[in-house]
Amino acid sequence: EAGVTQFPSHSVIEKGQTVTLRCDPISGHDNLYWYRRVMGKEIKFLLHFVKESKQDESGMPNNRFLAERTGGTYSTLKVQPAELEDSGVYFCASSQVQAGPMDTQYFGPGTRLTVL
Amino acid sequence: AQSVAQPEDQVNVAEGNPLTVKCTYSVSGNPYLFWYVQYPNRGLQFLLKYITGDNLVKGSYGFEAEFNKSQTSFHLKKPSALVSDSALYFCAVRDTSHYGGSQGNLIFGKGTKLSVKP
Numbered sequence: 388e389a390g391v392t393q394f395p396s397h398s399v400i401e402k403g404q405t406v407t408l409r410c411d412p413i414s415g416h417d418n419l420y421w422y423r424r425v426m427g428k429e430i431k432f433l434l435h436f437v438k439e440s441k442q443d444e445s446g447m448p449n450n451r452f453l454a455e456r457t458g459g460t461y462s463t464l465k466v467q468p469a470e471l472e473d474s475g476v477y478f479c480a481s482s483q484v485q486a487g488p489m490d491t492q493y494f495g496p497g498t499r500l501t502v503l
Numbered sequence: 504a505q506s507v508a509q510p511e512d513q514v515n516v517a518e519g520n521p522l523t524v525k526c527t528y529s530v531s532g533n534p535y536l537f538w539y540v541q542y543p544n545r546g547l548q549f550l551l552k553y554i555t556g557d558n559l560v561k562g563s564y565g566f567e568a569e570f571n572k573s574q575t576s577f578h579l580k581k582p583s584a585l586v587s588d589s590a591l592y593f594c595a596v597r598d599t600s601h602y603g604g605s606q607g608n609l610i611f612g613k614g615t616k617l618s619v620k621p
Contacts (some may be wrong), residue, residue, distance in 0.1 A: 391546075413606065420608055430547075430593065434610035468548035478547065480609075492609060494539070 389413070393479050399501045407469040408498045412461070412481030419462050420482075420492060421454060425475035429495035433477075437460060437484060469502045476500070505530045507596050509612035516584045516619050522614045524579040526594030535597035536577045537609065538568055547582045550592075553577060564588070584619045591616050 392411045400406050412419050421433040433452070434444040438459035447454070451470070457463040465472055476499050480492040506529045508570045518603025535560055538550040558570045568579045580591060595609040 393546075422609075429613045430595075430609075430611040432598070432610070435608055446608070476518075480547075486559060491537070491549050491552060494547035 391479055391481050391493055393477075393495040393498050394417070395498060397499045397501075399503065400469055400489065401486045401503050402471055403468045405465065406469055406500060408464045408466075408477055408500070410479030410480070410495060413481065413493055416448070416481035416485040416493075417459065418482040418490065418492075419456060420480040421464055422460070422478040422480065422494075423475050423479070424497075430478065433464075450469050466500070469500075474500055474502045505596060505598055505610055507594050507610055509592075509615045511615050512613075513618065514614045515547060516617070518586050518619050518621050519583050522581050522584040522588070522617065522619070524572055524617060526577045526579065526590050526596075528575050528577060528594075528596045530596055530599065532599050533572075534572065534575075534577075535599070536568075537597070538566070538577075538593040539593045539595065540561065540564075540590050541593065541614075547593065550579070562607040584617075586619050586621055589617055589619045602614050 394409045394426050398406050408427045422428040422430050424430045432446040435442045439456050453465045476497045478497045479495045482492045484492040508527045536553040539547040540550050541547050550566050551560050553560050553570045561567045566581050570577050591614045592613050594612040598610050599605040
């Protein structure tokens with residue numbers, strides 16, 4: 388079974404440009420989460436999808452960030468326009484809705500975003 | 504507010520010696536606790552979790568963790584460290600403050616770098 392995949396693995400862009408990150412969850416996982424680790428600090432939650440619906444987006448830093456999950460499969464996270472402080476590693480994770488309290492979130496390898 | 508603390512930025516251990524990576528937590532309600540490991544240039548890998556039941560939880564790669572409710576701790580342990588265990592270790596607790604709690608997001612500690620020397 389394939390794990391969570393993320394694309395690209397690394398992105399270098401200039402301030403003001405747009406970047407779109409993609410996450411493909413484990414097949415059959417309805418929960419999809421985005422997290423971010425900035426400058427060696429804690430890994431912080433961004434948002435949570437259940438299928439195509441945004442369950443919780445309380446961690447999104449501002450309206451420059453837009454996440455979508457059309458059709459309840461893969462998800463994209465767009466940053467527009469990118470700022471220097473957006474640099475970091477963006478992780479995606481997925482888990483089964485049916486698992487309830489036992490659910491484990493499985494993480495992808497992350498996308499390292501560098502904004503110059 | 505719910506939180507996780509990893510008091511040590513780095514832990515150094517000689518190969519073959521036991522290791523402990525510390526984690527304390529603060530939650531309202533039942534704690535759902537997790538340990539993840541990140542090897543260099545890799546993503547987060549799940550090690551083990553505590554949901555309920557036995558206080559000693561066994562996980563991948565010979566790791567185990569002891570849940571202590573009175574001390575609000577969930578320390579990660581291994582009886583005999585390997586050089587290949589050198590990595591960044593994250594403790595996390597499920598955020599149960601929003602809804603239900605069973606599928607809430609994770610709140611992470613800042614991570615502990617484990618270095619195992621031959």
